[in-house]
Amino acid sequence: MKDAFPIVIIGVSLIAIVIAVVATFASGGSSGLYERIGRGGFSMDGYEQESRPGPQPGSAAAKAEADEEIRQLVEAKSNRRVARGETPLDVDAEVAKLTQSAPAPADEGLRDEVRQLVIARNERRVRQGKEPLDVEAEVERQLRDLGA
Secondary structure: OOOHHHHHHHHHHHHHHHHHHHHHHHOOOOOOOHHHOOOOOOOOOOHHHHHOOOOOOOOHHHHHHHHHHHHHHHHHHHHHHHHOOOOOOOHHHHHHHHHOOOOOOOOHHHHHHHHHHHHHHHHHHHHOOOOOOOHHHHHHHHHHHHOO
16 A cells, blocks of 8 residues: 555656646647736736727816716715714715815915025025026916925
């Protein structure tokens, strides 16, 4: 009985190797085998997205799609709050707040800090012999770039 065990192990291993080689050649050879690993109905390899493009960025359809997704997220957040026993969110107010196009005005502390930075930059520009920037215009540009 002890003598049969190594023979069975070797035999099963050889049969598995033969089956693996036959399966490799039966599936089209080894050239395309690794390229197909992980592909299937649920993979995101990009071919499905080419056939189904979304709306153009910035278009009305893209904005409507974004608004609908934001509404779904806010509704899910509200539902989680209700499940925890908290008060539900006003979904319309939250969506309006999240999708408002005009940013809130910057607070005066931030505006003063940006103004100080612009003044310091102007002083360096003057020392370098360059033309100084318009302070107020540069402050507005910096705040706009910051999204404030």
